[in-house]
Amino acid sequence: MSHSTLAPVFTGLRFGLHALLIGLTAFAVIRAFLVSSSVAGWTLVVGVAFVAVYLTGAWAARMNSRPRFPRPGFAVGWVAALTALWAVLVWLSPEGAYLVFPLFFLYLHLLPGAGGVAAIVIATVFAICALGLHLGFSVGGVVGPLVGAGVAVLIGLAYRALTREAKERERLLAELLRTRRQLADTEREQGALAERARLAREIHDTVAQGLSSIQMLLRAAEREASGPAAGYLELARETAADSLAETRQIIRELTPARLDDGLAAALRRLGDEQASRTSIPVEVAAEEADLPMDIQTALLRIAQGALSNAVRHADASHIAIELTTSGGSATLVVSDDGRGFDVPGAAAVTHRADSFGLQAMQVRVEQLDGTLDIASASGQGTTITAVLPLPPESWRQL
DSSP: OOOOTHHHHHHHHHHHHHHHHEEEHHHHHHHHHTOTTTTHHHHHHHHHHHHHHHHHHHHHHHHSSSSSSSSSHHHHHHHHHHHHHHHHHHHGGGGGGGGGHHHHHHHHHHSSSTTHHHHHHHHHHHHHHHHHHHHOOHHHHHHHHHOOOOOOOOHHHHEEEHHHHHHHHHHHHHHHHHHHHHHHHHHHHHHHHHHHHHHHHHHIIIIIIHHHHOOOOOOOHHHHTTHHHHHHHHHHHHHHHHHHHHHHHHHHHHHHHGGGGGGHHHHHHHHHHHHHHHOOOEEEEEEEOOOOHHHHHHHHEEEEEOOOHHHHOOOOSSSEEEEEEETTTTEEEEESSSSOOGOOOOOOOHHHHGGHHHHHHHHHHTTTTTTTEEEEEETTEEEEEEEOOHHHHHHHTT
């Protein structure tokens, strides 16, 4: 479905052209009968044929999925048939010359390049000559068609410009809707990952710790007990141990598989995999740190996006990934020696569909109250720096 606000304008112009052409044809035919022209009958036949050919072509254009015709030759043939019938009608009735004005718009709309303008010039000369032969040459008979041709050319050019603008707006709107859907998907994914990380932390800090403490207490009690009670205590300890193992399995399933061994190991694996696939060396320098799961997930996704951009768009020959933690924040730096881009123009670039990775990174750091810095210049590579603040209970342990 079209989203263009200009669609009613185009529809109104089309129906206006239809009504103008049919009305002028009817006027020429009726005028021939009112003046008792000797060729009134032929004028009626030619007028009906002209309208029939016009409506047939308009219906064919309407039925086709594209805005014009199935084949360019069909449009040219249709215009040629209309022009021939119009020429006969003008020869029979001078009032038929008025039909040249709606024909001007058809020429500009259907004939490519300079062909439309050439057709307008020929039709204008023909209309002037026909009116001169019928009614005698006069200033009005010459100026009228010339003014009509000029106005038609100006309106036709304005219509073309309006059509191009409408198509561009349609394209931008489609990109905006697609990007909005992508951002919504990313936000949902980020929200799901954050919730999974929160659940994993809660389970680890409550259920898992409690089961571990219960297991230790039961082991101590088991050493002091004797008789049947010792057997029950052993069974309880084993049950707690099984529950603790299942709880830890749930925690592992709630965290991204890549982060099983921590963010530093995940970044090294990411660099090794990328280097093996593309033969582009990826140098990874990552500090081992026990970061919150949502921070680890966000930094891993940012690294993946920056690495993908460096490989797909930057034409880089070397990529470096660095992860550091200090001053209550985690800093991820991904740099490459690729062709770079104009950072001041990056805001405009991020509206393009192929730059969704930068938007996703920006969304991730904003959700965690962080900052994203992009340093780049043409031919000088790109450096992407993401800084995410850590909660106090995390950075105190670093």
